[in-house]
Amino acid sequence: MKIKEGFILRKCGEADIVVPIGANVEKYKNIMITLSGTSRMLWDALVKGCDEEALVTLLLTTFEGVDEAIVRRDVGNFLTTMKKAELIDE
């Protein structure tokens, strides 16, 4: 999986916002994506390209002692949101 082309990140206050550029401006003009610390980490991994398992591993190694089931659920929810917004190429 990989984030589609045509997005850049910009800091706004304490959040990062995803800014559609070029041909994406029109298509994504009605959605606003803001990334918090953890979702930013997942976004960065998805910009390079990875699978769901790699995202789970990333969070499990970053945050020691977190419950794996919860991490899997949260990564799943994040990916569902991203896919629904059509931000990811499978």
Added chain:
Amino acid sequence: MPKLKMAGLVMDICHDNPILNQQIGDYLTEEAPDFTVALDDDYITREIEEEIRCDLNFPKAYSEYLAIYRYIATKILDYDGFLMHGSAIGKDGRAYLFCAPSGTGKSTHTRLWREAFPDCIMVNDDKPIIRKSAGEFFACGTPWSGKHDLDTNISLPLKGIVILARGEVNRIERVRPEAVLGLLFNQIYRPSSNEAYLATIDLVSEMLGKVPVYKLWCNMEQEAAILAEKTLSQDSE
């Protein structure tokens, strides 16, 4: 052709636009211009095409009037300014900006303010310019102020951005700007170039570090204005 001064800037408007000419009285100046607005036919044609795309059908003079403001909204970024949709009211030397999706009741709420506090000033009822000057953000009146034409040629320090929602009971609370970025950015004019949009985001980010953001659930009673004014004025003391 008229020269107008607003948001602390002088603009030479090279258009004899009947709608603007009607609104411009309080803004006329003889000072030297900071920049010139001279739009070619293509620019105005693009404005009309955009309106058609949005199912709008305005007389050509009105399209030109809007195109002039669109140009200014982009140009003013060079002077740390941007355009934000909302109703900006002034009281005791401070401005507050009320934002919400169209039809929520921004103008109705600021009308309640004017009724409750006769010393209020309408800075701009619809599309104020927000401009940074000496590190502070100001809400500025302009002769583009929506269907009620309520505006004053004044720039007041912006001391609160209030997101309006309808509610049975009046309630106001401060919110983290990060929680309402989607709504806020929907109210901010997006220039067509990416570079200009990113510069706008940086300016908005700086503003949100300085100007508190609130959410107000309100009904159409005067009590809504009294509650909002009390909270906003106390916080900006």
